[in-house]
Amino acid sequence: xxxxxxxxxxxxxxxxxxxxxxxxxxxxxxxxxxxxxxxxxxxxxxxxxxxxxxxxxxxxxxxxxxxxxxxxxxxxxxxxxxxxxxxxxxxxxxxxxxxxxxxxxxxxxxxx
Numbered sequence: 001x002x003x004x005x006x007x008x009x010x011x012x013x014x015x016x017x018x019x020x021x022x023x024x025x026x027x028x029x030x031x032x033x034x035x036x037x038x039x040x041x042x043x044x045x046x047x048x049x050x051x052x053x054x055x056x057x058x059x060x061x062x063x064x065x066x067x068x069x070x071x072x073x074x075x076x077x078x079x080x081x082x083x084x085x086x087x088x089x090x091x092x093x094x095x096x097x098x099x100x101x102x103x104x105x106x107x108x109x110x111x112x
Contacts, residue, residue, distance in 0.1 A: 015041070015112040021051050023106035024098065030066050033109060034093035041090050043083040043111035047075035051108060058101035071099050075107075 020038075024031045033045075047060045056077040063071035075081060085091060098107055 017110060017112050019051065019108060019110040021049070021106055021108050022098070023049055023104055024100045025103040026100060028100075029068055030063075030071060030097040030099045032066075032094050033096045033098065033107070036094070038093040039090045040083070040093065040111035041085055043093075043109055044080055045075070045083060046080045046108045046110070047077055047105075048108045049104060049106045056100075056102070056105035058105060060098055060100050060105055060107060062096060062098045062107070064096055066097050068099075071097055077105075 020034075022031070022033055045062060047056050048054060049056050058077070060075050061071035062073045062075065062081065065071065073081060083091075083096070093109065093111075100106065
């Protein structure tokens, strides 16, 4: 395919924002953001344990590896991190992992 990427609002496909929460226990080890296919183009990851804004007790680490201790981005309670991608690309939450320092902590993921 040799089509040009057009980043003009008139040509964009409508996307509806969505959100969900994931929680884990320390013994879970690195856990996928989602166990089922859930694609996104842009996501905001916030270190909270509930959609209502319940604060985590400790840090949550995130990364693109399922291996133990390979989640290099550390988020303190309430911190947010943006997962942006190039125009035309999409990714799956199954390819991102998180590990918690305290049982029941988690992430709120808002995405398009």
